[in-house]
Amino acid sequence: NAGVTQTPKFQVLKTGQSMTLQCAQDMNHNSMYWYRQDPGMGLRLIYYSASEGTTDKGEVPNGYNVSRLNKREFSLRLESAAPSQTSVYFCASKEGGSQPQHFGDGTRLSIL
Amino acid sequence: AQSVTQLDSQVPVFEEAPVELRCNYSSSVSVYLFWYVQYPNQGLQLLLKYLSGSTLVKGINGFEAEFNKSQTSFHLRKPSVHISDTAEYFCAVSDLGAGSYQLTFGKGTKLSVIP
Numbered sequence: 001n002a003g004v005t006q007t008p009k010f011q012v013l014k015t016g017q018s019m020t021l022q023c024a025q026d027m028n029h030n031s032m033y034w035y036r037q038d039p040g041m042g043l044r045l046i047y048y049s050a051s052e053g054t055t056d057k058g059e060v061p062n063g064y065n066v067s068r069l070n071k072r073e074f075s076l077r078l079e080s081a082a083p084s085q086t087s088v089y090f091c092a093s094k095e096g097g098s099q100p101q102h103f104g105d106g107t108r109l110s111i112l
Numbered sequence: 113a114q115s116v117t118q119l120d121s122q123v124p125v126f127e128e129a130p131v132e133l134r135c136n137y138s139s140s141v142s143v144y145l146f147w148y149v150q151y152p153n154q155g156l157q158l159l160l161k162y163l164s165g166s167t168l169v170k171g172i173n174g175f176e177a178e179f180n181k182s183q184t185s186f187h188l189r190k191p192s193v194h195i196s197d198t199a200e201y202f203c204a205v206s207d208l209g210a211g212s213y214q215l216t217f218g219k220g221t222k223l224s225v226i227p
Binding site: 101 | 121144146148153154155156157158161163202206213214215217218219220
């Protein structure tokens with residue numbers, strides 16, 4: 001039972017390069033989320049998808065785009081990477097309502 | 113809008129001693145409350161949740177938390193910690209309204225268990 005799978009686990013980019021972070025869940029969850037985690041900042045929501053076909057901005061959406069490809073997959077794209085986007089990125093999913101979110105193991109992204 | 117304050121960024125405690133990690137929240141509506149644990153280089157794992165009913169909630173690994181509506185608190189406790197409890201702990205809140213889609217996290221408390 002894989003749960004939430006994120007790829008890649010590590011990535012180093014140069015400023016200005018683009019990249020897509022992939023996330024897939026096998027729990028048939030309706031909602032999916034992208035967060036970034038920075039030291040001393042907790043987790044901050046970038047974008048979320050309440051259900052297939054919808055996406056909404058979170059707290060820190062600037063510089064990112066998302067695609068809810070189908071019910072299982074939710075990708076995060078950096079069009080022109082900046083050093084300020086160096087972070088650990090987490091994908092999460094949940095069934096809905098009061099249910100808790102389930103997290104992947106993260107993608108550690110460094111932008112030079 | 114909701115917010116979460118974790119009052120201690122770091123908590124050192126000796127092995128087998130009790131520990132309390134503090135969490136306060138603010139929200140204009142009723143909430144769901146969660147505690148997550150993050151071990152080094154891993155994702156977040158759910159420890160426990162408060163949705164409704166009994167204000168004392170028991171979770172995994174011997175942790176428990178008490179919801180106090182009047183003090184808007186949801187403190188996490190364990191009567192006797194182990195070395196393996198060394199990790200970062202996050203408190204999170206979700207409003208009951210608007211489909212409860214979003215979680216707001218505190219900034220985390222790093223628990224260090226000293227042998």
